[in-house]
Amino acid sequence: MKILGVESSCDETGLAVFDTEAGMLAHAVHSQVAMHAEYGGVVPELASRDHIRRVIPLTRTVLKQAGLALDDLDAVAYTQGPGLAGALLVGAGFANALAAALRIPALGIHHLEGHLLSPLLANPRPEFPFVALLVSGGHTQLMRVDGVGRYALLGETVDDAAGEAFDKTAQLLGLGYPGGPALSRLADTGHPYRFELPRPMLHSGDLEFSFSGLKTAVLTLVKKAGLDNQADIAAGFQAAVVDVLAGKCLAALKKTGLRRLVVAGGVGANRALRARLDAEMAQRQLTVFYPPLDLCTDNGAMIAFAGGLRLAAGLPGADGRFAVRPRWDLAELAAIAA
Ligand code: KG4
Ligand code: ZN
Numbered sequence: 364m365k366i367l368g369v370e371s372s373c374d375e376t377g378l379a380v381f382d383t384e385a386g387m388l389a390h391a392v393h394s395q396v397a398m399h400a401e402y403g404g405v406v407p408e409l410a411s412r413d414h415i416r417r418v419i420p421l422t423r424t425v426l427k428q429a430g431l432a433l434d435d436l437d438a439v440a441y442t443q444g445p446g447l448a449g450a451l452l453v454g455a456g457f458a459n460a461l462a463a464a465l466r467i468p469a470l471g472i473h474h475l476e477g478h479l480l481s482p483l484l485a486n487p488r489p490e491f492p493f494v495a496l497l498v499s500g501g502h503t504q505l506m507r508v509d510g511v512g513r514y515a516l517l518g519e520t521v522d523d524a525a526g527e528a529f530d531k532t533a534q535l536l537g538l539g540y541p542g543g544p545a546l547s548r549l550a551d552t553g554h555p556y557r558f559e560l561p562r563p564m565l566h567s568g569d570l571e572f573s574f575s576g577l578k579t580a581v582l583t584l585v586k587k588a589g590l591d592n593q594a595d596i597a598a599g600f601q602a603a604v605v606d607v608l609a610g611k612c613l614a615a616l617k618k619t620g621l622r623r624l625v626v627a628g629g630v631g632a633n634r635a636l637r638a639r640l641d642a643e644m645a646q647r648q649l650t651v652f653y654p655p656l657d658l659c660t661d662n663g664a665m666i667a668f669a670g671g672l673r674l675a676a677g678l679p680g681a682d683g684r685f686a687v688r689p690r691w692d693l694a695e696l697a698a699i700a701a
Contacts, residue, residue: 364438367380367440368381369664374399387442390664396540409621418457426589440460441470442454442455449691455685468680472669472670472673473696475504475693481627482652483623493621494616496611503524503526511676523578530542532546536593543629549593553594553595555699557598562606564607565610608636626640626651629659
């Protein structure tokens with residue numbers, strides 16, 4: 364079966380074609396980063412309008428790359444939520460209209476399900492069950508994943524998401540938007556232990572996270588130490604985030620007794636985090652899996668893929684209504700599947 368995937372939840376328009384037999388046939392992403400940069404963050408209305416401009420040309424691009432015509436498609440999978448309401452509506456409207464015209468199903472996909480299944484696109488791929496660390500701009504969660512559609516929340520952030528902390532700290536350091544990748548590059552050139560920064564909730568005994576205090580600690584440090592020490596501050600911040608994320612992953616593996624960890628979402632592209640997790644897992648004969656690097660941040664491939672897995676498992680779209688879900692708890696999926 365050939366599935367067109369449509370991602371438009373935030374500031375990337377992502378399209379892809381996944382074949383349940385042959386694998387990923389094509390994927391293309393248009394990032395709106397340059398457009399939003401001058402405002403210092405995503406402007407929702409501009410995001411929606413840009414998705415409208417990009418979605419049809421990108422569909423043509425991926426179909427051409429895949430050597431397919433519209434009639435060859437068997438289903439359209441689209442991000443139904445969570446995300447920006449207007450942005451989601453563009454993808455949902457397009458996917459539902461196309462599916463109706465082609466008389467094929469439209470499958471609403473949970474954006475985080477797309478992220479957490481994306482490591483299955485890598486080689487080698489993890490077997491179920493596994494612990495998933497979802498670290499994106501909007502979410503920081505640890506999930507237990509027993510199969511497609513079978514997710515249980517183990518813990519999550521009580522305030523900022525890890526990516527949000529990266530972006531806000533980058534802004535404090537004058538690195539612009541979106542700061543995560545720039546902050547990480549700068550951090551790699553600094554001394555991580557020159558300045559002492561807190562490891563919030565590292566020893567809280569549960570699997571919750573908190574990152575807003577760390578951001579405040581960086582602000583205090585910048586006021587005291589000045590921006591001349593930018594690289595060392597960035598390195599200190601990154602080391603603190605990596606310590607907390609790695610510590611909580613190990614705690615989640617211990618608590619569940621599982622031996623496989625999967626890391627997904629934009630912060631999963633962070634090199635220091637990957638190096639640390641690789642080392643910690645290897646030391647304990649545990650295995651860690653990541654999505655291919657270009658599929659860490661938002662993309663249509665993970666949505667097409669999640670759609671393919673749902674179809675193959677005989678599961679419907681996560682929510683059969685043509686309604687986007689700007690706010691959506693992943694735990695609700697288990698209830699729908701049951
Ligand atoms: O998954 P994603 O593309 O979008 C959401 O669903 O949120 O994640 C984007 C987040 C942003 O906060 C971005 O700064 C962060 O991922 N990010 C990184 C890196 N690359 C992207 N954070 C740290 N290091 C990176 N290399
Ligand atoms: Zn995302």
